[in-house]
Amino acid sequence: MIPLALTMGEPAGIGLEVTGGAWTALRMDGPAFFLIGDADAVHGVPVRRIAVPEEATGSFAEALPVLHRPLPTPAVPGRIDAAHAPAVIASIEEAVALARLGRASGVVTNPIQKSSLYAAGFRHPGHTEFLGEIAGTGLPPVMMLASPMLRVVPVTVHEPLAAAIARLTPALIAEHARITHAALIRDFGIARPRLAVAGLNPHAGEAGTLGREDIEIVAPAVAMLLAEGIDARGPMPPDTLFTAKARPGYDVAICLYHDQALIPIKALDMDGGVNVTLGLSIVRTSPDHGTALDIAGRGIADPSSLIAAIRLAAEIARNRMP
Numbered sequence: 001m002i003p004l005a006l007t008m009g010e011p012a013g014i015g016l017e018v019t020g021g022a023w024t025a026l027r028m029d030g031p032a033f034f035l036i037g038d039a040d041a042v043h044g045v046p047v048r049r050i051a052v053p054e055e056a057t058g059s060f061a062e063a064l065p066v067l068h069r070p071l072p073t074p075a076v077p078g079r080i081d082a083a084h085a086p087a088v089i090a091s092i093e094e095a096v097a098l099a100r101l102g103r104a105s106g107v108v109t110n111p112i113q114k115s116s117l118y119a120a121g122f123r124h125p126g127h128t129e130f131l132g133e134i135a136g137t138g139l140p141p142v143m144m145l146a147s148p149m150l151r152v153v154p155v156t157v158h159e160p161l162a163a164a165i166a167r168l169t170p171a172l173i174a175e176h177a178r179i180t181h182a183a184l185i186r187d188f189g190i191a192r193p194r195l196a197v198a199g200l201n202p203h204a205g206e207a208g209t210l211g212r213e214d215i216e217i218v219a220p221a222v223a224m225l226l227a228e229g230i231d232a233r234g235p236m237p238p239d240t241l242f243t244a245k246a247r248p249g250y251d252v253a254i255c256l257y258h259d260q261a262l263i264p265i266k267a268l269d270m271d272g273g274v275n276v277t278l279g280l281s282i283v284r285t286s287p288d289h290g291t292a293l294d295i296a297g298r299g300i301a302d303p304s305s306l307i308a309a310i311r312l313a314a315e316i317a318r319n320r321m322p
């Protein structure tokens with residue numbers, strides 16, 4: 001199989017540490033991958049500098065393959081350096097370019113320190129929106145968090161909660177649900193996906209007495225989806241949507257804002273959760289956690305979510321093979 005490309009992410013965070021941990025876990029059985037980043041910033045595992053991605057698979061069992069892209073100053077765990085931002089962005093761009101050329105079977109991104117990139121002029125809220133611009137398909141990129149216990153899709157993501165609620169429309173919810181439905185069939189191999197659409201207000205609005213959005217925005221979105229033949233239900237009262245009894249009843253929960261989606265999945269399965277971008281021309285996954293600057297360099301970062309992200313990227317790439 002063509003190897004996956006891993007981006008460097010924030011060099012002061014735990015990304016390079018968990019990359020080493022993922023290589024240790026996967027070196028014998030794969031999936032094989034290579035890192036695009038500074039080989040000198042990787043510690044604790046053997047590293048092999050490669051000239052081209054095609055060299056990655058043959059030597060994967062012996063050393064972590066790295067397309068060496070030196071940083072202008074050394075990476076210090078826990079200490080952000082504004083001079084690193086261009087290399088962090090370039091690593092994402094190179095990984096995407098290789099995936100678009102078919103020289104990487106997908107892109108797995110290490111976490112970025114968003115505030116640091118914003119300060120350097122990065123004008124996208126996160127990877128998801130950036131990837132939508134450089135690897136999009138004309139549709140909005142859709143964030144999914146997936147684990148064996150739960151899949152969630154937030155319709156609005158990185159924006160203040162009041163602004164997110166003001167931006168909700170039936171069309172926006174239905175568009176995210178359609179892209180999710182198509183991805184569950186193509187990428188996850190689910191023949192007839194079942195979608196549960198969360199309500200916004202307590203008790204999904206209690207028949208309009210606790211807010212009108214569930215009647216005026218969420219219910220019409222569900223009606224549109226049903227009319228298109230998509231198996232959708234909602235608005236579902238959000239407080240019981242994620243219980244052990246409710247979860248087997250759907251394949252994905254369409255959620256209305258970031259924390260409605262991410263709190264339940266991180267509470268249930270922080271280690272096994274994977275962030276997947278739907279609606280791109282390439283495969284992209286990522287661990288569900290961030291840069292964890294507070295523990296960087298201490299050797300205690302858990303690589304499980306990155307390992308799950310690598311495995312899921314390889315699975316999606318296989319599912320997309322003709």
Ligand SMILES: NC(=O)C1=CN([C@@H]2O[C@H](COP(=O)(O)OP(=O)(O)OC[C@H]3O[C@@H](n4cnc5c(N)ncnc54)[C@H](O)[C@@H]3O)[C@@H](O)[C@H]2O)C=CC1
Nearest residue numbers: 110111112113114115286288289290291292294295301302
């Ligand atoms: N895909 C991406 O690029 C993401 C980037 N971020 C960014 O990361 C930065 C920090 O975000 P936070 O909200 O602090 O979340 P965080 O996930 O970095 O850290 C939250 C807590 O979880 C712990 N933690 C996280 N990953 C861990 C691991 N693998 N092993 C052990 N403990 C772990 C941290 O030590 C911390 O106590 C922000 O700039 C944020 O935007 C956050 C999420 C995803």
Ligand SMILES: NCC(=O)COP(=O)(O)O
Nearest residue numbers: 125126127128129275286
């Ligand atoms: N909270 C999820 C997150 O920050 C992931 O963002 P992205 O960088 O994958 O768009």
